[in-house]
Amino acid sequence: SHLTTTGSEKPRDKLLGGLLTADFDEDSCLSRYHKSSLYRKTLPYKPSQSLVSKLRSYEMLHKRCGPGTDAYKKATNLLGHGDVRISGDECRYVVWTPMFGLGNRILSLVSMFLYALLTERVILVDQRKDITDLFCEPFPGTSWLLPLDFPLTDQLDSFNRKHSRCYGTMLKNHAINSTTIPSHLYLDIFHDSRGQDYLFFCEENQAFLGKVSWLVTKSNLYYVPSLWLIPSFRTELIKLFPQKDTVFHHLSRYLFHPTNQVWGMVTRSYNAYLSRADETLGIQVRVFGTPAGYFQHVMDQILSCTQREKLLPELDTEQVTTNTSRSKKLKAVMVTSLHPEYSNNLKNMFWERPSSTGEIIEVYQPSGERVQQTDKKLHDQKALAEIYLLSLTDKLVTSTRSTFGYIAQGLGGLKPWILYEPRNRKAPDPPCVRAMSMEPCSLTLKAPLSSCQAKTIKMSPFVRYCEDRIRGLKLV
């Protein structure tokens, strides 16, 4: 499974079961076709034929409507002309803008891409932050980057709940009628958006929104479960994803191909610390609240979870020196955290004492950035590299309601053990819970988001409340 070996290795499924197009030049973005060679096991999840053909036709749509095309020019010209009617064969778009940390961004981007697939819109991403330092282009022969001279570029930052073009605000002010169709609208889809904003998730509102050429969105949520609760979308989603809990897994592996710089970090760490191990364990430690940092109760919780779930061995209390007759299995533990102390402690524990099973435990943490520094290029690149490294492990422990961990579990097709949120500075009992599915949780404050979904939520055996957020929803 060593990355640098060629020739003798068995042929890998470099197109991930048809998920990826073969239309790219291999060397332009090393991660695109080389990724599968890093996965230690063949992943059991294959994309459905409907998803594969949907993606191929999306790629054609994006090529026809993308930046630089006549269709794009025509559509941007509309923006100068207030309220318009479109005839139906014009291209329609969604503009995605980055909000919050990297995990949040990836979640909202995947959600918006799924919405684009379902509604035959073209997705364009705001490139003013560091997205081009993180990801290669996903669609062949075109670009997903919103051109910098896009007519609304200067307004993007001012879109918020109070903006006159905010859909929820317009609904609230009764400023929407079905005869005048605005050329563009702003959608506000956050964990704390208003009831009117969440009307986006209602069937009848979708009928209206379908006529609007440009939708600009800001979001920090994985709102795929709420899309699943829109009846007309659900019919199609069931065809695209017969295995309901693979939505994020397939779409994230389709969309995200780290740049060569990030991929270099991934492969260097992988080859140095993970590739030779008999087994690998990822532990993602996210400490919310202020002050964040090292806490003994969090350390205790990590140990009690990993030992109770037999992810790590106990320490040999008799302090015997190395027992040579026992297994020499090498287990590599990849810890990621802003704080370096957790992995340091773990490393020391397994150095100072032998493990009760005789396994050799190697502990590694790629970075310890101390504080979140979103939009700093190298910081974000490290975060992305670490998310990928976690996704490559055999077993994974994540922290409650952390989107960073959600991305790793989804990319890797892993059902993690989730560390519960500590209360009153004590390690919770039980310390962790096994996730029901690999899907991210939609971290909403109430579910369903809108009363129009109240009925569907009850009828949906595949949408449940999350393990780590009682009012959040996830696909299972």
Ligand code: GDP
């Ligand atoms: P969430 O806040 O846990 O839901 O995850 P986000 O990714 O949205 O935001 C947290 C941000 O903090 C990340 O994007 C990183 O910039 C940083 N961060 C948090 N945990 C880690 C970590 O384990 N490693 C690295 N390199 N950065 C981290």
